Amino acid sequence: MTPSAQNTQTTAPGRIPAIPDAYTPGSGSAAFAVDHYDLELECRLAANRLSGRAVLTGRTLTSTARLELDLVGLQAAKVSVNGQRPAKCTQRNGKLLLDLNQELPASATLSINIRYAGTPRPRRSAWGEVGWEELTDGVMVAGQPNGAPTWFPCNDHPSQKSSYRISFTTDAGYRAVANGELVSHTKKASRETWEYVMARPMATYLATIQVGRYALHDLVGPAAGQGSHSGASVPQFAAAPFTLRDAAAAALADQQHMMEVFVHRFGPYPFDRYTVVVADDELEIPLEAQSLSIIGRNHLDTGWESQRLIAHELSHQWFGNSLTAARWQDIWLHEGFACYAEWIWSEDSGLATAGERAQAAWGRLSGLPQDIRVGDPGPEQMFDDRVYKRGALALHALRLAVGDDTFFRLLRRWCTENAHGSVNTTAFLTLADAEWGSGGQPAEKLLAPWLFSLGLPRFPGR
Numbered sequence: 001m002t003p004s005a006q007n008t009q010t011t012a013p014g015r016i017p018a019i020p021d022a023y024t025p026g027s028g029s030a031a032f033a034v035d036h037y038d039l040e041l042e043c044r045l046a047a048n049r050l051s052g053r054a055v056l057t058g059r060t061l062t063s064t065a066r067l068e069l070d071l072v073g074l075q076a077a078k079v080s081v082n083g084q085r086p087a088k089c090t091q092r093n094g095k096l097l098l099d100l101n102q103e104l105p106a107s108a109t110l111s112i113n114i115r116y117a118g119t120p121r122p123r124r125s126a127w128g129e130v131g132w133e134e135l136t137d138g139v140m141v142a143g144q145p146n147g148a149p150t151w152f153p154c155n156d157h158p159s160q161k162s163s164y165r166i167s168f169t170t171d172a173g174y175r176a177v178a179n180g181e182l183v184s185h186t187k188k189a190s191r192e193t194w195e196y197v198m199a200r201p202m203a204t205y206l207a208t209i210q211v212g213r214y215a216l217h218d219l220v221g222p223a224a225g226q227g228s229h230s231g232a233s234v235p236q237f238a239a240a241p242f243t244l245r246d247a248a249a250a251a252l253a254d255q256q257h258m259m260e261v262f263v264h265r266f267g268p269y270p271f272d273r274y275t276v277v278v279a280d281d282e283l284e285i286p287l288e289a290q291s292l293s294i295i296g297r298n299h300l301d302t303g304w305e306s307q308r309l310i311a312h313e314l315s316h317q318w319f320g321n322s323l324t325a326a327r328w329q330d331i332w333l334h335e336g337f338a339c340y341a342e343w344i345w346s347e348d349s350g351l352a353t354a355g356e357r358a359q360a361a362w363g364r365l366s367g368l369p370q371d372i373r374v375g376d377p378g379p380e381q382m383f384d385d386r387v388y389k390r391g392a393l394a395l396h397a398l399r400l401a402v403g404d405d406t407f408f409r410l411l412r413r414w415c416t417e418n419a420h421g422s423v424n425t426t427a428f429l430t431l432a433d434a435e436w437g438s439g440g441q442p443a444e445k446l447l448a449p450w451l452f453s454l455g456l457p458r459f460p461g462r
Helices: 003-008 242-249 253-266 306-315 332-348 354-366 385-402 403-417 425-436 443-452
Strands: 033-043 049-060 064-070 073-079 088-092 095-104 109-118 123-125 127-135 137-142 162-173 175-178 182-189 191-203 211-213 216-220 234-241 274-277 288-289 292-296 321-324 421-423
Touching: 033 354, 064 109, 073 088, 073 095, 095 109, 137 274, 137 288, 162 175, 162 211, 182 332, 211 274, 216 242, 234 242, 234 253, 242 306, 253 306, 253 332, 253 403, 274 306, 292 306, 306 332, 321 332, 332 354, 332 385, 332 425, 354 385, 385 403, 385 425, 385 443, 403 425, 425 443
Parallel strands: 033 162, 234 274, 274 292, 321 421
Antiparallel strands: 033 049, 049 109, 064 095, 073 109, 088 095, 123 127, 127 137, 137 211, 162 191, 175 211, 182 191, 216 234, 288 292
16 A cells, blocks of 8 residues: 555445544544534523523444543533433533433434533633634534533544534524524514524534624525526625625625626536625634634735635535535545635636646745654644645646646536535545546655655656
């Protein structure tokens, strides 16, 4: 087995992936899978007090007498499993441990009902603070990679994808924005309840709640949503404070064009709508969640740096949200593709070509330490910018080798055939070989130097 093959080897299709993930060893359980999360949450903003009821329905994957869920900083008050109180319920080290009254066989139906409460806080991690975070006037959740347990109990692993219903009650005058379709909004005294449904499978880290004094602004118009999911038919919204409405509209003016470009290049938009939440705070970086993105007021600009980030987050709806890496070492399948989407947008919008963007990125990388393997960067470097840029360069090298027609056909097949599923590097290489045909060199031979060697390869085409 070559070094590159060893790095890209993964669990065979249909088998349980390695849980816990090597990059987040304290998260996730291989004993069970959750098919649906039903979350009833209430938050009092002034006190930052969260109380909730979570009903997790799913099935066991192995025979087990213990269930381990992820829950950080919040206290479970009442728990039942299939209608029975567990023999023992304890919390430690970010885990909710449920010792059952009897062992359950593999494939047994599960219904886990948990009432919990507390003062949610961000989780300290190797990547800074992640999860629930208070804003100046509201709340945001940035779950990647292991922040989901700061606001609901879950089986926190990227390969664990489920449908969701999220009902969130909070102070009057605030809008709660969550993943999926808003199906209900009710007011009662000084409280408002917002109910969302995400029917498409979603990884736990992509679940989010955003709370602020937001008004919802239509970015496309009343015709959106009629017909198929062409770029022109996808409903798009901005949830922004009234004071930032005009700035948000200006900064997001080209997003409709971005959507059309990406639908053309990657295939149908994978969700029913897309919302950009504009926080009335400055954020270090924008964030993506399934069916929505979060940007700060500091990103409301029409220059390239802000526009590339807007394009980057939109492209994550395909690369990361619909197609989710089954393990974190393959994060280049999210970030390398999203970075290349920036260059595709630049090219299609008449700015610099993808080749020019690639040349500039290669020049910057050549001056940096050559000590990272993009296809397995290690947990400390999984969000290193070199993963983004060198991953994009790997795609540019593939594009130059196979030609535009084959390359973009490959991307459309990749997105369409794996929609709403879990992916890995091996699967991408296999599909690339199938598209390229017997006339070309194996995709692994072409891409391995970019993904699994320390030294930066020569610029593609030289």
